[in-house]
Amino acid sequence: MARINSRQVEAFRATMLTGSVTEAAALMKVTQPAVSRLLRDLQALLKMELFERRGTGLVPTAAAMALYTEVERSFVGLERITAAAEEIRGRRTGSLRIAALPALSNGYLPRLTGQFLKERPNLNLAFFGVISPIVVDWVLNNQCDVGFAEVPIAHSGLPSQRLA
Template identity: 90%
Template sequence: MARINSRQVEAFRAMMLSGSVTEAAKLMAVTQPAVSRLLRDLQALLKMELFERRGTGLVPTAAATALYMEVERSFVGLDRITAAAEEIRGRRTGTLRIAALPALANGYLPRLAGHFLQERPNLNLAFFGVISPIVIDWVLNAQCDVGFAEVPIAHAGLPSIKLPALPRVAVLPAGHPHCAKTILVPRDFEGETFISLSSGSTSRHLIDQIFHREDVRRVLRVETTLSEIMCGMVSSGLGVSICDPFTAREFDGRGVVMRPFTPRIDFEFAAVFPPQRSPSPVALDLVESVRQALEELGRASIPGETDEG
């Protein structure tokens, strides 16, 4: 038995949808005789009468109605494939897996990612907030499509895009005498109880280096791996600190006051990608959105950053 072809099925569907050979021909952009021939050939191949002539028109038989249900299922499936391809082209489908260091994951990046998803209604997101070494490990093992980690990156061969750096800021308990200053310098921390990040971290090294160079003696009572814990303790009134700008903004007005600090100590991080494959287009789109947002944030820097109080 000869096989039916897609044009015959298309003619049948067009006839069922439009109700006439004339309209079916318009739908298919062919002549009426061409549609009639396709329908005759289909009926012959199926050995089944699909349409009965009533007056000047054709009416579908019960067999045609039953067959149409199966045909429509197939066409819906094809439509879904077409729609999926359009979604992929538009970078709006699938699941994007992100790992980000806590400074970004505690508020700033989730808000940005939320706006990113609103523009891509069929994109799903898996978001993990973990310390930078774990971000690197997960990206290396392809557990995430993109990671955001503090630099320097331990694995030099890992594909990465460095993102705009923002300066760290001073964080003070609300009501602290130094809140009256527009900018803080190392000597303002002389004798102050200082809440520090853990020894061995890049941030801790950079901050300690500044105070050692200026021969400023702080009272180091607490150290922690997370800037959220640091700001939480500052809000209790226990002491002061130097913090990344993202976490500081999350706590600003919640018992914490942030002020510019000089000399500038940049908070630097990068987007990293699995080495086994090229970065996904949607991951690159997200990184570009982050880059643009950081540039805008950098331009809208904290007032008073150039004045020394």
């Protein structure tokens, strides 16, 4: 059995939203015959009538109403994916693991990152208080994203910057 495609679903949704194939075409920025073809192909694939002609317009069938509920769920999911991508792109979500000397991880760094977290409420920030050799090991093995250790760092493959 052939599979439905996203353009067919988009045409169905646009027609349900606007109540008209012509308006659905305008919404999709395609021609009215293109939307009609997409709807016809979708109905053939699903083996069900989605719209009935009444006068000059289309009326959704009970099957169309039931299908529309599922289509809207998928579009909400797509909108959530888009929003998540925007959050990730803006670095406002995700996780950040910071390994540091206990004196830093237990007091100074959490206070320092307060404003950073207010601007990124969906960011999960974790501090780990460990000694410098472990900080270096964790950074090298991707067990943390950022490390604060005592200098000197005795590893040439690890970029470092002196802070004070």
